[in-house]
Amino acid sequence: xxxxxxxxxxxxxxxxxxxxxxxxxxxxxxxxxxxxxxxxxxxxxxxxxxxxxxxxxxxxxxxxxxxxxxxxxxxxxxxxxxxxxxxxxxxxxxxxxxxxxxxxxxxxxxxxxxxxxxxxxxxxxxxxxxxxxxxxxxxxxxxxxxxxxxxxxxxxxxxxxxxxxxxxxxxxxx
Numbered sequence: 199x200x201x202x203x204x205x206x207x208x209x210x211x212x213x214x215x216x217x218x219x220x221x222x223x224x225x226x227x228x229x230x231x232x233x234x235x236x237x238x239x240x241x242x243x244x245x246x247x248x249x250x251x252x253x254x255x256x257x258x259x260x261x262x263x264x265x266x267x268x269x270x271x272x273x274x275x276x277x278x279x280x281x282x283x284x285x286x287x288x289x290x291x292x293x294x295x296x297x298x299x300x301x302x303x304x305x306x307x308x309x310x311x312x313x314x315x316x317x318x319x320x321x322x323x324x325x326x327x328x329x330x331x332x333x334x335x336x337x338x339x340x341x342x343x344x345x346x347x348x349x350x351x352x353x354x355x356x357x358x359x360x361x362x363x364x365x366x367x368x369x370x371x372x
Contacts, residue, residue: 292332308369318358
């Protein structure tokens, strides 16, 4: 009988438990649940104990049932905290002036991602000015272009000299 567990979900087990707690006598009907070789003999002294874990578990299940949330389709949404302003996300595409027919593409990641069509003769500083004109928040005096490998470029270099054609460039502050 050692280590056996009776579920508190069944009403009969709850009545056995109540009888045991009030009379301090194990109900005979309880022994019918055990195999014949594990049943005690008549008038045999039985040392029994109740693990409080089982009753605590039962109480926790009842408390959990009480705290269940309900869903109301007409309920308005609520925010947990104050609203946080986020920077714009998405991609902005634009074409620089004087690009001509042989324009090349450069992808610049700043506060947003910019896909710029420009000529090979535009300087990196020109790209920064174009980004600012199209809603980017860069400071030309404190901005550096860097590849993901870590290579940095002078802002006076042209797109061709920096070899950033068809590459993703990061715009970071110095």
